[in-house]
Amino acid sequence: MKSIIKKLDGGICAPKGIKASGMYCGIKESSNPDPGAEHKNDICLFTSDIPANTAAVYTTNKVKGAPLLVTKANLEKSGGKASAVIVNSKNANTCNADGVEKAEKMCALVAKELSLPEEQVLVASTGVIGLVLPIEPVERAVPVLAKSLDYTKNEEAATAIMTTDTVKKEYAVEFEIGGKKCRIGGMAKGSGMIHPNMATTLNFITTDCNISGALLQKALGDIVKITYNCLSIDGDTSTNDMVLLMANGLAGNAEITEENDDYLEFKEALYEVMGTLTKMLAKDGEGASKLLVCTCWGASDVDKAITVAKSVVCSTLFKAAMFGEDANWGRVLCAIGYAPAEFDINKVAVEIASEFGTVKVCENGAGVDFSEEKAAEILSSDEISINIYLNEGERCATAWGCDLTYDYVKINGDYRT
């Protein structure tokens, strides 16, 4: 019998045995700190009470942030086990000559404070690329973070990883495996330089489900492909993209070691968490006023459906038209046309939809009459669906994105200052 997936509060702390903490330590203002001022958290720590099987996916960008290199090396040394993760925002610690040294130092500080083997501590950073990371604020923060670790402080962590994000992103679910309640929780950061490619933005997922390291990695890879990798805010694949998935087994279910029904249940719950976080990331894209959800139906295979759907949500012109609430479907067809995939453009149909209704704007690769008034009403929603029908097969896929706005230009015209 299929388990019911239930939404939970608690983010990454929803699973058993996961503690978190977060604080402001002044990474950006380190040379001129102002402890009296109110600041957003910029550093966080989270831990598993026992070493957790940990799967990871990293950016495909050739420029890889130093934290990624250190996290990867540590997971190799520990045989895929992790107990703690430290994450800072405001500085990516990437393209710095001393980046690896500083990232290792962050792990060492946590390891010492929590009496853990260094290789069981992972590290991630997000923020400006190519700025030397000041280590002093981290040195001051780690003992405080360690002392305040708690099973309820998921929000302190989720706010600490935010950069230009306007809202924190966390989600958690509960489901059953073999009569045992399991939980998966996650947090993610956006909201620019997002075009994950076999990788993702910073995303941290925890679970108390008992599952082998090998299957954990397989499940993560499969779900990344149809969630984070189908997301684009601005077409820029970041240097620091990383998703970590930690499974500590504290739910007490029999270990999942093969691709049986339990594995499928786990994957479905994982999709629920990662899919929801993906949608949250798209909706909070830099400067975004509208979430764009593009689904390609009737493709002969999933990869093709992904390619076509992504091509549309990545089109700068289409994104600008959505901001202007202009049903310029020619731009949709243009973006479908340059997607690197084989199909018959003369069979393609396109619908635009929202909670206010649906209009068909194109059939057999050519325009059809539609009411511009109805289209304008549909496009006034803050969540627009674009349905593309290839009419050649049975597979489908969804890609998520957002509109291109004045605020995107404003935010990115002076991000460093």
Next chain:
Amino acid sequence: MKSIIKKLDGGICAPKGIKASGMYCGIKESSNPDPGAEHKNDICLFTSDIPANTAAVYTTNKVKGAPLLVTKANLEKSGGKASAVIVNSKNANTCNADGVEKAEKMCALVAKELSLPEEQVLVASTGVIGLVLPIEPVERAVPVLAKSLDYTKNEEAATAIMTTDTVKKEYAVEFEIGGKKCRIGGMAKGSGMIHPNMATTLNFITTDCNISGALLQKALGDIVKITYNCLSIDGDTSTNDMVLLMANGLAGNAEITEENDDYLEFKEALYEVMGTLTKMLAKDGEGASKLLVCTCWGASDVDKAITVAKSVVCSTLFKAAMFGEDANWGRVLCAIGYAPAEFDINKVAVEIASEFGTVKVCENGAGVDFSEEKAAEILSSDEISINIYLNEGERCATAWGCDLTYDYVKINGDYRT
């Protein structure tokens, strides 16, 4: 001895035997024309006094405008000879059920008026995709255009092909082959939906040089690769991209039939015209305030250099940073890092330059100290050069683009209205 290439006035009419005309016929306002109002030209015609060998390159978009299909078919029927080209703006005549019929009608109207075989008339259209083209304004215009054809009316034609362009784009040169003066002239339109891929935006090049059809096509393909195909305004490959190159041989040089020195002279002059038009297109990109010229040096091959340089000028984040005059070189390195090409990122150096000076911002894949004040001064220019050094070989290539501005969003938020 190498011929000297001299800049000429006259655009497409600079070569011998090329007449042009242009006018306003009300393609957009056809249902409600206002002949009294002042309007930009929206239709033009140009002819060669004798049938010209004609080479063409078309968009790789699967959605192909009806005018492209008709032009391609006519050139096949005529054995690569053309005598006249008719072009309209304000309507792309693409994704319409009756598109081919209308494009053929445009050729037939011109053929009848000028007593030409229909297959020697070519057609191009640019404007909104998916809007039925009204043929009546064209019917009214063709006799007028035919009557007013003249060897000096290049500007009337160059303004007629403009859409969101803020300036007309034309350029011409004179050079010598075997003691005979030859000329090449061209006109182009921008300025959005520009990311040519084995093709280009609407570009029309004329020459009186005597050269075989086969070599004309080869020269065009080679030069498109390093000019128009290295240009990106917004990453969107249009459905109507086309470049036509007509050579009528009226300069009287001995026909170029092999890849000898004369052929190389011709190619160099062609590069001069197409390269200059490319730069004009980039500079007048929709909403652009700055021209971005990115050159990748020290690559092991030209294709790699093109890939890396294009990746940078296409990066939305980098384009926004240039608008903000922010020396955020991390975004340059990030875009280099996700370029689909193999090289050692740890050898990469980056410089930012303009008429106000040069600063090195990155060496060996990591940041170096530089004066932010100097960088700010350099970036205040309206033409920014980004020099990337791969330090692995001897080849180089340049890509052209523009910054991402509020005006780009404004222009494209309501393009149709």
